[in-house]
Amino acid sequence: MRPASRPASSRGDLVPSAVLGLLGTRGPTSRADIARALRVSPATITQVTKDLIARGLVAERERGKSHGGRPGRLLALVDAAGGAIGVKVTADHLAIVDARLDGTVTSSAVRPFDPDAPDALDRLADALAEAVAQHDGHLLGVGVGIPGSVDAQASGVVTAPTLGWAEARVGDVLRAALGLPVLVENDVNTLAVAEALYGAGREHSTYVVVTIGRGIGCGIVVDGSVFRGAAGGAGEIGHIPVDPDDGPLCGCGARGCLEAWVGEAALVRQGRELGLLAEAQGVHELRAAADAGDTAARDLFERAGRLLGRTLAGVVHTVDPEIVVLLGEGIDAWPHWRRGFEESFRAHLMPSRRSVPVVTEPWADDRWALGAAALVLASPLDAEGVSGEQGELVRARLHVADGGAP
Amino acid sequence: MRPASRPASSRGDLVPSAVLGLLGTRGPTSRADIARALRVSPATITQVTKDLIARGLVAERERGKSHGGRPGRLLALVDAAGGAIGVKVTADHLAIVDARLDGTVTSSAVRPFDPDAPDALDRLADALAEAVAQHDGHLLGVGVGIPGSVDAQASGVVTAPTLGWAEARVGDVLRAALGLPVLVENDVNTLAVAEALYGAGREHSTYVVVTIGRGIGCGIVVDGSVFRGAAGGAGEIGHIPVDPDDGPLCGCGARGCLEAWVGEAALVRQGRELGLLAEAQGVHELRAAADAGDTAARDLFERAGRLLGRTLAGVVHTVDPEIVVLLGEGIDAWPHWRRGFEESFRAHLMPSRRSVPVVTEPWADDRWALGAAALVLASPLDAEGVSGEQGELVRARLHVADGGAP
DNA sequence: AGTGCTTTATTTAGTGCCGAACAAAGCCTC
DNA sequence: GAGGCTTTGTTCGGCACTAAATAAAGCACT
Numbered sequence: 004m005r006p007a008s009r010p011a012s013s014r015g016d017l018v019p020s021a022v023l024g025l026l027g028t029r030g031p032t033s034r035a036d037i038a039r040a041l042r043v044s045p046a047t048i049t050q051v052t053k054d055l056i057a058r059g060l061v062a063e064r065e066r067g068k069s070h071g072g073r074p075g076r077l078l079a080l081v082d083a084a085g086g087a088i089g090v091k092v093t094a095d096h097l098a099i100v101d102a103r104l105d106g107t108v109t110s111s112a113v114r115p116f117d118p119d120a121p122d123a124l125d126r127l128a129d130a131l132a133e134a135v136a137q138h139d140g141h142l143l144g145v146g147v148g149i150p151g152s153v154d155a156q157a158s159g160v161v162t163a164p165t166l167g168w169a170e171a172r173v174g175d176v177l178r179a180a181l182g183l184p185v186l187v188e189n190d191v192n193t194l195a196v197a198e199a200l201y202g203a204g205r206e207h208s209t210y211v212v213v214t215i216g217r218g219i220g221c222g223i224v225v226d227g228s229v230f231r232g233a234a235g236g237a238g239e240i241g242h243i244p245v246d247p248d249d250g251p252l253c254g255c256g257a258r259g260c261l262e263a264w265v266g267e268a269a270l271v272r273q274g275r276e277l278g279l280l281a282e283a284q285g286v287h288e289l290r291a292a293a294d295a296g297d298t299a300a301r302d303l304f305e306r307a308g309r310l311l312g313r314t315l316a317g318v319v320h321t322v323d324p325e326i327v328v329l330l331g332e333g334i335d336a337w338p339h340w341r342r343g344f345e346e347s348f349r350a351h352l353m354p355s356r357r358s359v360p361v362v363t364e365p366w367a368d369d370r371w372a373l374g375a376a377a378l379v380l381a382s383p384l385d386a387e388g389v390s391g392e393q394g395e396l397v398r399a400r401l402h403v404a405d406g407g408a409p
Numbered sequence: 410m411r412p413a414s415r416p417a418s419s420r421g422d423l424v425p426s427a428v429l430g431l432l433g434t435r436g437p438t439s440r441a442d443i444a445r446a447l448r449v450s451p452a453t454i455t456q457v458t459k460d461l462i463a464r465g466l467v468a469e470r471e472r473g474k475s476h477g478g479r480p481g482r483l484l485a486l487v488d489a490a491g492g493a494i495g496v497k498v499t500a501d502h503l504a505i506v507d508a509r510l511d512g513t514v515t516s517s518a519v520r521p522f523d524p525d526a527p528d529a530l531d532r533l534a535d536a537l538a539e540a541v542a543q544h545d546g547h548l549l550g551v552g553v554g555i556p557g558s559v560d561a562q563a564s565g566v567v568t569a570p571t572l573g574w575a576e577a578r579v580g581d582v583l584r585a586a587l588g589l590p591v592l593v594e595n596d597v598n599t600l601a602v603a604e605a606l607y608g609a610g611r612e613h614s615t616y617v618v619v620t621i622g623r624g625i626g627c628g629i630v631v632d633g634s635v636f637r638g639a640a641g642g643a644g645e646i647g648h649i650p651v652d653p654d655d656g657p658l659c660g661c662g663a664r665g666c667l668e669a670w671v672g673e674a675a676l677v678r679q680g681r682e683l684g685l686l687a688e689a690q691g692v693h694e695l696r697a698a699a700d701a702g703d704t705a706a707r708d709l710f711e712r713a714g715r716l717l718g719r720t721l722a723g724v725v726h727t728v729d730p731e732i733v734v735l736l737g738e739g740i741d742a743w744p745h746w747r748r749g750f751e752e753s754f755r756a757h758l759m760p761s762r763r764s765v766p767v768v769t770e771p772w773a774d775d776r777w778a779l780g781a782a783a784l785v786l787a788s789p790l791d792a793e794g795v796s797g798e799q800g801e802l803v804r805a806r807l808h809v810a811d812g813g814a815p
Numbered sequence: 816a817g818t819g820c821t822t823t824a825t826t827t828a829g830t831g832c833c834g835a836a837c838a839a840a841g842c843c844t845c
Numbered sequence: 846g847a848g849g850c851t852t853t854g855t856t857c858g859g860c861a862c863t864a865a866a867t868a869a870a871g872c873a874c875t
Contacts, residue, residue: 478842
């Protein structure tokens with residue numbers, strides 16, 4: 004039988020979680036504003052908040068401003084009602100953060116990591132267990148960002164060539180070891196989720212988040228939630244073919260992928276071929292050369308920008324986003340990419356699309372891990388059930404919060 | 410204020426419409442099967458069908474087969490409980506069909522049409538009024554397929570360069586003239602909707618529908634409903650840049666668009682440049698030459714296939730569909746495209762994506778217009794509210810069906 | 816001050832849908 | 846054919862949410 008055309012729509016009991024999530028991300032808000040933001044009736048908000056106040060999760064604060072009528076009573080979380088651990092897994096290290104509902108990071112750590120080790124998953128669990136033990140307060144769950152494909156956030160079966168993992172049951176192992184809800188997602192998608200909570204998502208509902216760094220990635224956000232494709236593999240724009248004559252071999256096995264031209268390894272290789280870099284030098288030195296005015300280095304970045312611009316024009320035609328957000332550990336070289344990018348990108352867009360905004364965001368080292376934590380912190384807002392059963396568990400934990408009132 | 414992160418989710422009252430839509434497209438079905446297909450509880454189906462039977466819209470039929478237990482009573486629409494008019498607008502003609510809920514076409518017509526005429530919209534309304542007058546039975550609404558961008562199905566503001574229309578208020582004009590619900594959509598998206606109802610949608614929920622013909626288009630279906638992008642412009646893959654050195658000028662104003670290489674006009678132009686076609690000859694003769702074994706013509710199609718294959722590989726990486734469906738008035742030449750396509754497409758896919766199925770569907774002249782009609786016929790199944798207020802009106806008309814019982 | 820207007824919050828009656836228990840109707844095995 | 850198993854369909858109590866009416870609280874005019 005055909006899969007039902009309508010996705011269960013998981014009715015019921017979303018509003019209390021949504022209210023908590025909203026208060027966590029937006030701060031004090033009046034009942035009327037909550038009702039409008041969540042598109043539910045004011046009556047519902049009255050009922051729900053009455054219950055939340057009785058349970059000690061939410062409290063009334065001062066009066067808000069009048070907008071021409073009776074001013075609202077602001078409601079706020081009693082306390083940072085929950086936190087989450089986020090981890091980004093890479094080929095050589097783990098980045099781990101402890102974050103609160105409002106997106107502030109309370110602690111941050113980096114650990115060496117060998118994904119090829121036979122007990123790699125256990126080591127990952129150990130590192131997370133340590134972070135969990137150090138956490139102070141009520142912990143909602145653990146988010147994991149993976150450079151690869153994840154079948155579903157809730158199950159967490161991972162296939163990641165760069166880590167040498169195939170069908171690794173990351174979710175199951177970590178859940179068993181930690182006894183907490185665990186959400187696993189492609190690393191770029193975690194950034195897209197974080198962006199939806201704390202970044203572009205505040206202003207827009209449909210956009211793409213493009214990462215520039217070791218690889219080229221893309222998270223697609225549609226109506227406020229991350230679009231994953233049929234098997235969690237949407238947004239792999241690093242492997243869009245960009246060269247008619249095949250081009251360099253990519254790590255994925257195909258030829259002429261975008262990433263094989265403008266990924267970090269490709270840029271370094273080109274820099275060495277041009278004699279710009281010595282053996283031990285990397286992309287950092289390449290950028291320094293361009294900063295210093297080296298025309299060969301500048302041309303190199305400019306070519307990369309042109310290629311990226313042309314490719315993103317295709318992505319924009321396919322997805323039709325409101326805006327494009329650029330991010331990633333390579334973003335500090337963007338001024339050099341930009342010259343090639345802007346011209347090529349705009350020239351290849353159809354007129355109705357030509358003014359789509361492209362914005363860059365500053366980058367911080369813990370950004371990947373914060374994205375993973377955001378996965379957990381966003382699940383109360385996840386109406387479509389992308390986070391599945393594990394999201395339910397996070398919501399359940401949010402409800403039994405021990406309060407922690409002073 | 411930021412647009413709410415959750416799309417209203419339009420609670421309530423969806424099930425009766427969904428039941429009618431399901432019975433219309435699937436034929437007689439037992440209550441238990443309906444409940445499973447719609448993912449609602451059997452209790453709800455009992456209640457809803459009781460009401461529908463009382464109102465004369467649905468009737469019990471013979472017993473079904475036993476699946477090891479009590480056999481179900483099949484339920485069916487009392488009658489083809491409604492029909493819809495669909496029209497496809499092109500630069501030189503209108504194709505109009507009258508279709509029933511199950512997708513059968515009861516009448517079909519083609520009228521000359523000049524979209525540049527100052528009263529073009531009134532002429533369109535006249536042609537549709539005639540079709541409406543000729544319709545026998547209960548009419549649910551009118552669907553319009555447009556080769557261009559449509560802001561939203563329910564409002565129907567059209568920007569279509571090929572028709573010379575900018576911000577044309579197609580929906581408003583037709584609604585005023587016809588007094589019926591009118592849904593307007595990009596023509597490729599109407600095919601995607603039809604596919605969701607009667608084609609690939611029966612087996613899959615996330616896929617892309619690619620049209621080959623005058624232009625190259627793409628409808629993206631996600632979880633059973635059409636993905637439109639931020640402004641209804643998603644899927645414009647005909648304007649993905651495919652040539653690093655700019656390439657031929659496209660109708661959209663940019664250079665090197667896919668469509669400028671493999672659209673019908675481009676193929677004909679290339680055929681003429683190669684001396685394969687005389688002045689008055691077109692793509693039909695080009696295909697005939699390839700059929701007859703002309704190697705130059707064959708190479709021409711093969712090159713087009715390679716280019717399409719490479720581009721679609723990029724689309725597959727971006728969207729991650731379960732399958733790719735090929736369609737369109739140019740599909741009869743597919744065997745010639747295919748040689749170039751298959752090799753190029755597969756070679757540029759990453760391993761995990763390499764086995765994505767590509768299927769072609771037979772083409773008929775009224776297919777575009779049937780797609781437009783499907784827009785209306787699908788709106789009872791439209792849980793996400795893509796069809797908006799006009800979809801509500803279609804549902805309302807479905808409910809007050811005059812029955813027409815024998 | 817008084818009257819109206821606007822916005823916020825609560826109360827009340829009602830609806831759509833669900834879960835669980837139960838009844839009905841066919842196959843199976845002994 | 847008697848009971849058991851399986852699947853279908855119904856009943857009933859309950860819950861989440863809503864619309865509409867009402868109260869409450871501020872501003873803006875006279």
